[in-house]
Amino acid sequence: MSGLVIRDLTVSYGASAALDSVSFTVAPGELVAVIGANGAGKSTLLRALSGLVPVNNGIAMWNELNILDHRPENLVRAGIVHVAEGKSVIPELTVEENLDLGGIWQGRSKSIAPLKEEVLDLFPRLRERLGQSADTLSGGERQMLAIGRALICRPQLLLLDEPSLGLAPLIIEEIFAAITGLRSAHGLTVLLVEQNALSALAIADRGIIFNLGKIVATGKAAELMSDPTLRSSYLGY
Amino acid sequence: MSSSTRLLLTLAIGAALIFASSFIDELHVYYGAEIAVYLIAISSIVLLTGFSGQLSLGHGALMAIGAYSCILSYNGWHLPLVGALIVGALTTAFAGYILGFAAARLRGPYLAGATLALAVGIPSLANQFHVLGGETGLSFDVGDIPQWVTNSWFVKAGGQDYTSYKWYFLIAVSCALPTIWVLHNFLHGASGRRFKAMRSHPAAASLIGINIARSKVLAFTASSAVAGLAGGLFALVISTEPNSFTLSLSFLLVTGAVLSGISNLYGSIIGAMVLVAIPELSASVATHLGNSEKVIANLPGVITSLLLILTVLILPNGAHWKPSKS
Amino acid sequence: MSNFLQTLLIGVSSGSIYALMALALVLVWRSTRVVNFAQAGQAIISTYIGYEANFHLHNYWESVVVAVVAGAILGAAVEGLVMRPLAKRIRGTAATDIAPVIATLGVLGLIRSLAGLIWGNTFVQYPSPLSAKGYTIGKTVIQFSPQSAAIVVGTALVMLAFALLFNYTRLGLALRASSFQPEISRLAGIKVDRIRLVGWACAGAAGAVAGALVTPTSYLSPNSLDLLLVSGFVAAVIGGLDSLVGAGVGGLILGVGFAFILEYIGASLTFLSGFIILIFVLLVKPAGIMGKRGGRSA
Numbered sequence: 007m008s009g010l011v012i013r014d015l016t017v018s019y020g021a022s023a024a025l026d027s028v029s030f031t032v033a034p035g036e037l038v039a040v041i042g043a044n045g046a047g048k049s050t051l052l053r054a055l056s057g058l059v060p061v062n063n064g065i066a067m068w069n070e071l072n073i074l075d076h077r078p079e080n081l082v083r084a085g086i087v088h089v090a091e092g093k094s095v096i097p098e099l100t101v102e103e104n105l106d107l108g109g110i111w112q113g114r115s116k117s118i119a120p121l122k123e124e125v126l127d128l129f130p131r132l133r134e135r136l137g138q139s140a141d142t143l144s145g146g147e148r149q150m151l152a153i154g155r156a157l158i159c160r161p162q163l164l165l166l167d168e169p170s171l172g173l174a175p176l177i178i179e180e181i182f183a184a185i186t187g188l189r190s191a192h193g194l195t196v197l198l199v200e201q202n203a204l205s206a207l208a209i210a211d212r213g214i215i216f217n218l219g220k221i222v223a224t225g226k227a228a229e230l231m232s233d234p235t236l237r238s239s240y241l242g243y
Numbered sequence: 244m245s246s247s248t249r250l251l252l253t254l255a256i257g258a259a260l261i262f263a264s265s266f267i268d269e270l271h272v273y274y275g276a277e278i279a280v281y282l283i284a285i286s287s288i289v290l291l292t293g294f295s296g297q298l299s300l301g302h303g304a305l306m307a308i309g310a311y312s313c314i315l316s317y318n319g320w321h322l323p324l325v326g327a328l329i330v331g332a333l334t335t336a337f338a339g340y341i342l343g344f345a346a347a348r349l350r351g352p353y354l355a356g357a358t359l360a361l362a363v364g365i366p367s368l369a370n371q372f373h374v375l376g377g378e379t380g381l382s383f384d385v386g387d388i389p390q391w392v393t394n395s396w397f398v399k400a401g402g403q404d405y406t407s408y409k410w411y412f413l414i415a416v417s418c419a420l421p422t423i424w425v426l427h428n429f430l431h432g433a434s435g436r437r438f439k440a441m442r443s444h445p446a447a448a449s450l451i452g453i454n455i456a457r458s459k460v461l462a463f464t465a466s467s468a469v470a471g472l473a474g475g476l477f478a479l480v481i482s483t484e485p486n487s488f489t490l491s492l493s494f495l496l497v498t499g500a501v502l503s504g505i506s507n508l509y510g511s512i513i514g515a516m517v518l519v520a521i522p523e524l525s526a527s528v529a530t531h532l533g534n535s536e537k538v539i540a541n542l543p544g545v546i547t548s549l550l551l552i553l554t555v556l557i558l559p560n561g562a563h564w565k566p567s568k569s
Numbered sequence: 570m571s572n573f574l575q576t577l578l579i580g581v582s583s584g585s586i587y588a589l590m591a592l593a594l595v596l597v598w599r600s601t602r603v604v605n606f607a608q609a610g611q612a613i614i615s616t617y618i619g620y621e622a623n624f625h626l627h628n629y630w631e632s633v634v635v636a637v638v639a640g641a642i643l644g645a646a647v648e649g650l651v652m653r654p655l656a657k658r659i660r661g662t663a664a665t666d667i668a669p670v671i672a673t674l675g676v677l678g679l680i681r682s683l684a685g686l687i688w689g690n691t692f693v694q695y696p697s698p699l700s701a702k703g704y705t706i707g708k709t710v711i712q713f714s715p716q717s718a719a720i721v722v723g724t725a726l727v728m729l730a731f732a733l734l735f736n737y738t739r740l741g742l743a744l745r746a747s748s749f750q751p752e753i754s755r756l757a758g759i760k761v762d763r764i765r766l767v768g769w770a771c772a773g774a775a776g777a778v779a780g781a782l783v784t785p786t787s788y789l790s791p792n793s794l795d796l797l798l799v800s801g802f803v804a805a806v807i808g809g810l811d812s813l814v815g816a817g818v819g820g821l822i823l824g825v826g827f828a829f830i831l832e833y834i835g836a837s838l839t840f841l842s843g844f845i846i847l848i849f850v851l852l853v854k855p856a857g858i859m860g861k862r863g864g865r866s867a
Contacts, residue, residue: 111758544682
């Protein structure tokens with residue numbers, strides 16, 4: 007079946023399992039929020055899917071293609087783009103160069119100009135700072151740049167790792183609105199890892215709650231948000 | 244193994260080696276002398292690189308400083324040989340102390356490059372200043388073997404001719420074994436632990452109060468002292484020509500240290516043996532390859548370099564084959 | 570022509586060679602954060618190959634092309650066969666600082682010995698169509714020849730080419746990105762391993778150009794290595810290891826410095842002066858003259 011299929015995925019660091027036999031699916035075009043406390047295994051999940059960490063056991067497939075044991079750069083060509091937490095912008099390059107980076111693997115045949123325009127329309131602040139070095143950007147601007155670059159990579163499956171981390175509420179709103187918009191416009195499938203459970207579930211179709219490397223609850227986003235036990239245990243309110 | 248046990252063992256080994264040298268032919272005793280010299284030299288690199296994590300490509304130059312100051316003090320001040328060797332070691336230690344300050348501010352490739360420049364620069368000084376003997380080097384004539392040695396029971400027991408090279412072997416071994424013993428204590432004591440912390444976790448080390456710069460300078464000074472001693476012995480046993488102390492020697496020492504397992508003090512003996520063995524081995528291989536001068540001169544280098552590359556690829560963190568728990 | 574001016578010209582000419590070697594070192598540093606001590610050795614072997622080519626083709630310019638191609642292939646080979654397997658093995662261990670340096674030293678020693686093995690320790694030289702005899706100005710013949718001019722021009726062209734490559738092409742962007750942040754570059758779809766090979770190949774080619782340009786005016790032997798090695802490194806460090814322009818500046822400073830020391834003080838001190846200049850620069854301006862980022866400890 008198409009979409010993302012994860013079965014019994016296990017990633018261990020030594021004796022401890024960061025991901026413990028995790029199974030779930032994501033239908034094409036869905037936006038699924040992955041939430042849970044720190045260290046619950048959410049980031050490891052994304053890193054396993056994008057090829058950054060080796061997997062000890064299990065299956066992961068995207069549109070019936072096995073995505074385990076591949077190099078990250080090859081998975082990008084399969085449409086899987088990972089925006090890692092704090093590590094998606096190259097500070098030594100300019101804003102424009104960071105964006106152009108996403109287009110390099112596509113070769114000369116596909117022009118990225120339309121996509122670049124779309125990103126700059128979506129995030130006008132980036133347009134103002136095109137020639138500036140990326141290390142002069144604020145946290146929120148960096149996140150916008152990271153997402154913009156990811157879009158230029160032409161993703162089908164977008165893996166977002168805590169995009170709201172360290173950002174002010176207004177900026178978070180802006181970014182989450184952008185994510186929603188992009189998802190609709192390009193028919194993206196999105197796996198959104200977040201500690202900010204409320205904001206994430208607000209834009210998601212479904213939610214998956216992690217704890218200690220295992221899935222403890224899944225369901226429609228609205229249901230998860232309204233379930234009182236879940237709210238107090240995992241969502242913190 | 245307690246410190247005193249080790250001391251006794253060291254003395255016993257030394258005595259046994261010296262005794263045995265009376266019975267063995269000169270060529271092999273000469274190899275032994277060479278091994279002892281390289282052993283000391285390699286252990287200086289093990290200290291600096293293996294333990295304190297600073298890579299020096301200039302120890303050939305440090306050995307040159309040790310050699311020249313040893314010879315000059317021997318010839319100029321008429322010191323006994325032991326005294327001259329000590330002067331050599333101390334002079335080099337001083338040079339290392341000064342260098343250490345620069346070294347402490349440099350890391351990795353920068354330090355390697357700076358020491359590289361030193362290695363190329365120092366030997367050429369000999370050609371510039373006549374007092375340093377020019378291209379042929381200074382003359383280092385230690386005279387005849389002292390009477391008390393030739394008349395001793397262990398020489399007489401051997402029956403063979405006790406030649407100068409056997410005398411040099413005695414000197415070299417008498418220096419090598421105590422050096423290793425001292426280094427063992429040094430490296431397993433407080434300083435050594437600081438070095439290891441510095442090498443593997445520099446950020447954590449400075450957080451717990453280790454003064455990184457000071458430790459680096461200490462390591463450099465100590466390493467230079469040992470290298471200086473090796474240099475004096477090198478001049479005695481092997482060569483006094485400035486061309487022997489060039490970059491090739493520095494590379495050779497680093498190779499020997501890597502082959503020893505870079506952080507393994509006792510591995511130095513293995514490294515030293517390999518360094519001495521390779522030219523001999525390659526000579527026999529060379530005869531099969533046509534025995535031309537090109538081959539003889541360069542085959543050792545090919546073998547040594549290949550060994551170095553393979554060792555770094557297979558054991559990048561060094562080998563640990565210590566004989567006893569430490 | 571005054572002695573001063575002549576020394577200056579000689580310095581610029583030899584400085585250009587150092588600049589090319591420094592450029593090669595900077596190229597590798599920028600793409601893999603490794604100082605390739607084997608660079609000088611690679612340059613020498615490429616030049617020997619060019620010498621062999623010249624022997625058979627009897628054409629200087631074609632031989633230069635052969636040498637450059639050989640240099641590129643050799644560079645890629647060192648990266649692919651030695652450095653990359655090593656990098657995989659030492660990922661995350663304590664050896665990450667030292668092991669690559671030692672590996673390049675091993676390659677240097679291997680290259681030096683192989684060169685001696687194949688071509689012997691004798692000097693070789695191969696002529697270029699440009700005269701190696703100095704220009705005549707007024708009544709004196711100075712030590713700056715058409716070949717020297719070619720060295721300077723050639724170096725400038727190579728540096729310009731690389732500057733354009735790095736700053737205005739997609740390949741250059743990939744090269745820079747891969748050297749700054751390899752993991753992020755991978756996540757952006759860049760084949761970082763392949764890009765590294767390109768970086769090393771470019772460096773090998775630059776070194777080969779240096780060798781090819783300098784050989785007609787001086788003799789080549791495996792022992793030419795030492796000066797080339799140290800000068801290239803010192804020039805790169807003076808200029809700032811991260812900076813292509815710095816490689817040029819550093820090379821010129823070193824070349825002119827050496828020329829003046831040679832002329833007014835003496836031959837034997839040139840080597841040592843390299844060390845002194847290096848230490849001086851590292852202590853006073855740790856990031857090199859054109860260097861940007863924080864200090865020598867990174």
